[in-house]
Amino acid sequence: MRSPAKHRRPKHTLGNAPGTIKYMGNREGDAQYISVTDYKENYINVQEFTSIEKVFTYRDTDTVSLIDIQGLNKEKEIEKLGKYFQINPLVLEDLVNTNQRPKVDEYEDYIFCVLKSVSLSASNKVITEHVAIILFKNSVLLFQEVENTVFDGVRRRISSEHGRIRYKECDYLYFALIDAIIDQYFVVLEDITDRIEYLEDQLYNHPSSGIVNEIQNIRKEIIDLRKNVLPVREISARLVNTEHKLIGDDTKLFLGDVHDHSVQIHETLEMLREMSMSLMEMYMSTVTIKMNEIMKVLTIMTSIFIPLTFITGIYGMNFHQIPGLQSEFGFYIVLGLMFFILILLLVYFKTKRWI
Amino acid sequence: MRSPAKHRRPKHTLGNAPGTIKYMGNREGDAQYISVTDYKENYINVQEFTSIEKVFTYRDTDTVSLIDIQGLNKEKEIEKLGKYFQINPLVLEDLVNTNQRPKVDEYEDYIFCVLKSVSLSASNKVITEHVAIILFKNSVLLFQEVENTVFDGVRRRISSEHGRIRYKECDYLYFALIDAIIDQYFVVLEDITDRIEYLEDQLYNHPSSGIVNEIQNIRKEIIDLRKNVLPVREISARLVNTEHKLIGDDTKLFLGDVHDHSVQIHETLEMLREMSMSLMEMYMSTVTIKMNEIMKVLTIMTSIFIPLTFITGIYGMNFHQIPGLQSEFGFYIVLGLMFFILILLLVYFKTKRWI
Amino acid sequence: MRSPAKHRRPKHTLGNAPGTIKYMGNREGDAQYISVTDYKENYINVQEFTSIEKVFTYRDTDTVSLIDIQGLNKEKEIEKLGKYFQINPLVLEDLVNTNQRPKVDEYEDYIFCVLKSVSLSASNKVITEHVAIILFKNSVLLFQEVENTVFDGVRRRISSEHGRIRYKECDYLYFALIDAIIDQYFVVLEDITDRIEYLEDQLYNHPSSGIVNEIQNIRKEIIDLRKNVLPVREISARLVNTEHKLIGDDTKLFLGDVHDHSVQIHETLEMLREMSMSLMEMYMSTVTIKMNEIMKVLTIMTSIFIPLTFITGIYGMNFHQIPGLQSEFGFYIVLGLMFFILILLLVYFKTKRWI
Amino acid sequence: MRSPAKHRRPKHTLGNAPGTIKYMGNREGDAQYISVTDYKENYINVQEFTSIEKVFTYRDTDTVSLIDIQGLNKEKEIEKLGKYFQINPLVLEDLVNTNQRPKVDEYEDYIFCVLKSVSLSASNKVITEHVAIILFKNSVLLFQEVENTVFDGVRRRISSEHGRIRYKECDYLYFALIDAIIDQYFVVLEDITDRIEYLEDQLYNHPSSGIVNEIQNIRKEIIDLRKNVLPVREISARLVNTEHKLIGDDTKLFLGDVHDHSVQIHETLEMLREMSMSLMEMYMSTVTIKMNEIMKVLTIMTSIFIPLTFITGIYGMNFHQIPGLQSEFGFYIVLGLMFFILILLLVYFKTKRWI
């Protein structure tokens, strides 16, 4: 029964030196999309590029520069970028490793974090995307596999002339990006909550065996979310308490708000997990109770008619001399006997509270 | 099977800047009710207002001022209040966010906390309300969605000329409000305990399948209470150990009492959870044991009468030559044989302890 | 199905100011019994009083004075006592609150603790009593609802002229009272252990459905004991490490012994809990296995006799022309066919290991 | 159903003063066996005594003296010994208390520890023995209930002229005794592992209901071992980090090895626990799957033959005018009808994948 399943693209890099940049996702063929949103209080400039070298200049400009790189499969390009920005190869490795769990690493000149953004597809499936963000003094590098609507709100606030974000430094942009990802979690959790409540409702009103599959699907989604979402609590706790020079006290207050949310998400996930288990239990007990009722009907029907049928069998035997067969009232006496047995059995079942 | 359920009002604020004041509850249409209870040892003055600006003056008066704002849907008004009282926008956001989990945040000039008050409706349902309280040096801001009887006791003690609360500062009032909320938890927990004990009783005396739904309802209520009530332990622990200038040593003693209660509530909730699980298990084992008994009856009836009926079938066949049919005693011999088989089977069931 | 159960006496004091002395138990009518055991190395004096004021004098005498107050319903008397001994109203509140969970609170001049004594009634039921003890420099206040044999051993040791306790200070008496309560826990745990082992024995030898109720009872008792007994570990840990002036180093050694016992009690309770769960599982698996056997018998009997009976049915039909009916050997050929089918089925069941 | 079981010897000492020496085991009648193994690098002397006073002299000799006392029922003797060695009465109490959980207590001049040695009886039952060891500067007191082979290896190494132990101090002997007890745990754990694997094998190849009892026995043994063995991890952790003057740095290295083993034992016990639970689950699912198959056979047989038998019943009725009875082909037409129904039912079951 061992699975002959063809392995998907291997998720590991056996034998590679640590720090080897090896893309792990499934979008090897995708083109890379590079853009920079450069802004200050009274200035904003959004540009797209096709070559990675063009963004190097933004590293040191004293504007806030959001350097957005979509497509992690161009290992060479990312290596060049890494060299210019002096990023540790271990960071570059994790950057393109779509299997990397969420985490934050503080280096002297930059802070690196990996997060998973989640969203709902048109068909309400949970879609998970790998996102890596690096905070430098004067720029923020944002790495994604594909374009993602999760940061639309941030971009809109940057575009708006009076958005608070325009008056703030890179650390606030860094916070805003993380905050946008975490806000999205609530949407997914809410959807799961709705589906659990809907199933609960179904269970009471139109129980069907399809519910088991639905519950199991939800449980799998929760398991998956836990993997991608729970480490965020550690990340936010760490950022709130960091003493890194790049994070200002002002921004820490906002990071505290993020931490607040990640704690709430953690608790909600655990609650949903317990609710899904309880739902499953509920369904199984419904099944068991129904089986009980079915068996009761079977037993009552059988217990009543089997002895009666036996009696008809006796008088159906072809013996030449069965007492009563010739009697005028024989038939009625036997019917009476059957009726008496029926009453006895009904009383018995009544005593047992089966009927 | 995916739920086509219309989402209720979305519980999230995707894309908003942090600190955006966005009411999250379901009472958008409600009017706002504003009142101030201003008191000192020998002075008390209760007033209602329709405009938020009227309460500003109470911020700095050296009396204790309980500023009570019912209705969180007036985002503009709350923004004005926040500006005058110099409250951080993040606090204002949480204030009106009825999905915010219970928490306490200390700022330099004020202490902010969110709690959930719970109470029992006329039909014994648990009603949860979002409550936010901010302690300033000379006033306490109390935010609720609707009027709530939970603070009636506190108001009564303030009105009473000799109430200890009249001789104390704002921090004592702050404690008294939190204490009132937590005292209410005991009422709800007691009700759940009563219902579990009642179900237990029912289970022994009149088991019915409706019990499963009742147990499941209780489990859901407990899950919900855990979400709203458990974080209170962290809050009280934090307030007992705070070094904030606004909380006096004297009041800390009282906060210690609150912490005591929140620990007891935590333990009781865990106990109720275990009791509800154990009750469910108990019911399911009752069902299984009953099924066993039903099957036993079915098996005994069937095992006895099916072979006997088979024998009647043999002598009911229309073969012209079946030995014994003509015999005078054939019928009785067959009856005797049946009786013998019956005895054999009864002995067998006796050996198996089935009867 | 909502319980119409009349609430017992409410266990909460909604709206009262904190520090309000409100008796919570069920013995409102009881008379108060007051006694003082006053002793030194070479002196002992036991006296009973009817008025609370009589004990005030013992507060400061440099003898060890065990002031024993039975009956917590006299709120006024306890308030007087509290005033004279300068006890914080919060302490007085907890003192008479029979729902207060076990805890220890250190104040500057006294140490207050609440414990639950447990014992076995004549009918082996667990009886829980609320006990509060306050250690002063020169006296120990002991509060109980009724007389309780749990302290008989301590009294006997005090009475004995050469008891070590006579040569020690109030802190040792304080320890001795706590120790007496904890020693009692072992008796109850031992009884539960015995009952679990007895049930286990029953399960192997005379399984009956009554066992489920017994197991469930034990689980409820364990849940109850956990509530009352587990916090003791925190209390003893706290007392061992206290730096309060009233507890001498010498006594801490003895408190370490108490802590040892409370750890052992904790572990035993967890073990009993696991044993009771495992017992339940064991019983349910016994039921399932038995059901399996019952179904096997049913299936074998049915599967054998139903096809055979069908054959008799065929030859029992009243068609005028059924081949073989007239034949001399028809009956025997059909019997042979039936026998052949029987053998086939038995072989089939044998292959399936059902017989 | 309450157990009328005669209590075994009570395991508690209600009402005794703490420090009362009270033997708790079941070997009240046993004689005491006292021996001393006195050694240095180049000297060894093993002697047996009948009176406890004879060993007093070894307390201060600068040789290493292993004072071995078997039989804890002689309370008077142990009191004398305690007085001479200046052992705290609380230690003496725990020494003879065979219910004392494993622990270590450091006093100024000695270190006391209680352990449980476990071994396998001839019939492979786990035997647990109470062992207490006290380390003094120049002697080690070893208390056991009976002779125990667990220390044979240590004795052999002492006897051997070139054993490292001969060149070491008392603390190394102390370690060696503890190490010997812990090494023994591996033997028992290995036996349980073997039995679980054997049961697993049985389950696949010859499942029988006796397996449930076996699994339950193993679970009980594991529960028991947990009680006796898990606290050892705390003990070894404490000894590794002690700053007591009697434990040299050199010996701490060896105690680190003991700690290593106790961690491994802890993990193995947890693993065995999980394996035993998983085995039970596995068995129960086997039972359920088998029941499913049994029910399928029952349902198929019944569903096929009951309608067919009904048809024979119709044509077996004694109505004078049943159409077809006189027909030449009536019988065959009915047989054909039955065959058609049979095919229909088989197709139905095939569709349901029941056959």
Added chain:
Amino acid sequence: MRSPAKHRRPKHTLGNAPGTIKYMGNREGDAQYISVTDYKENYINVQEFTSIEKVFTYRDTDTVSLIDIQGLNKEKEIEKLGKYFQINPLVLEDLVNTNQRPKVDEYEDYIFCVLKSVSLSASNKVITEHVAIILFKNSVLLFQEVENTVFDGVRRRISSEHGRIRYKECDYLYFALIDAIIDQYFVVLEDITDRIEYLEDQLYNHPSSGIVNEIQNIRKEIIDLRKNVLPVREISARLVNTEHKLIGDDTKLFLGDVHDHSVQIHETLEMLREMSMSLMEMYMSTVTIKMNEIMKVLTIMTSIFIPLTFITGIYGMNFHQIPGLQSEFGFYIVLGLMFFILILLLVYFKTKRWI
């Protein structure tokens, strides 16, 4: 039922002095294979030896020397090596003890660690190997039972002239060996994930009872992996935070990456464990739901045909005077009655939603 299973080679060394070198594996007969890979930036030399003394010279050469010893059964040789390298006997004991759990021990001049390498056999079974590594200033000792492909990548990088490893010290080699082992864990976890997903798929599309065995196998593999893999997290955490002189800051960065991976492995293992449990539950609920359906068919068939057959039985009795037998329409009236009963029963089942 107690297992008569021959014990495999005992896994313990009862009665041995600590520090006794005792091989614990199953490959007593194997020859030892010794090789040294000696390298610097611009120099590399790989040599095989047959005598252990030949490697001694590499201890102090200032090149990086990877001393690879395959075969742990030559206790004498390892003792010699230990003496020359001045390795503590406790380390040597753990070195050859294939049952030693993963751990790291820091000594003044060397760091010792034990790990378990895991890999997949040709038939996809998990193979676990004991690996011990000792880091000295100028050499790394690597102990294995057999040749293992896990380190092939490291060797290849050493051979490559431009590998970063050639420019680094012994601590980097030490890290690279540990990293290679941990990278391998991902391969195994991925295989288990694939198998679980395949089973899930099977469960939906072709459920069969063989799935239970497969799930149980996976659970056993996970239990086994947990034992061997979970302690790695402690090891990596310890190495990241070590202050040992042999580990440079540069290498700590890489060890941080290893720690990252071990945390991810830990989480994945827990997730797989939960997934396997959920799969089992899913299967069992499928079985229960199927049983419900089976019972429904049985009950419906039986409940319909048993009463009808009873009626045929009545009119099949041989009484001379049964009313209606002679009637022309008797037969049809009875058929009509039966049809009416059938309709009644179908309506009943419809009401119950059974059909």
